[in-house]
Amino acid sequence: MELLARAQSLMVQTLAPERLYISRYGHSAGYPIHFHLIPVYDWLEQQFWADSRYRSLEMFANPAKSETCTDGAELTLFIWREFGERTHPPTIPGRTIAQVVSLLRKAFAAHPYPA
Template sequence: MNHRINSALPGYLIISSKTDTNDLSDLSEDALAEFGPLLAKAQSALKQELNAQRVYIGRYGHTPGYPIHFHVIPIYDWVEELFWKDARYRLLENFAEGPGETATDGAELTLFVWREFCERTEPPPIRGPSVSEAIKLLREAMRFPPL
């Protein structure tokens, strides 16, 4: 487990397999059994220690040469506020159809986090702990020894 290297969003974690495969079905039963509790522990720590409103967990990468990994993305109240204030992302509303659609969803907020906190040379200002402070808090909460 590591903090995403190019993310300015505190608590954005990457949880990778130790096995060199890009396919979940290639993992051993033991490796698969480790993923669930580790993902749950990360989600719990992000909510309790960093006050994440939501935590999105997903697998996106498929680039050869990288082990299978999951993105653990905290969504804080202030992140969603920034999303709603940015007129560029209002264009996404044009894609929703039918009754019962939510105002926003995990895909839209994930896109926002990637573009604004991982790809921009000058990301928006954060509120709360810095990335290094978040790493320390999460390490203590999840009981990982310091490097």
């Protein structure tokens, strides 16, 4: 759990997302540690709302329990399908994936994990 907390802290400090989704999985054989940290920005949520295919998710919502117009499950599905699985994902404004990876590598190197 220290690794996950460290990753969360460094991603929030380095990337300054609106929200950071953290998912921990245990269903992949051979991967004892399997988690995803997904930085969520305003532009990402705007792309979600602009894609009419995802409006069908509204039929599953309970308006009486809804604090926001969407939730983490819906946005995670959108992110996974659109940015992880599509052959040609949507345009990402701002930093490129390579730039983000470079920034995070530098952040992790500057704050090494205790031995």
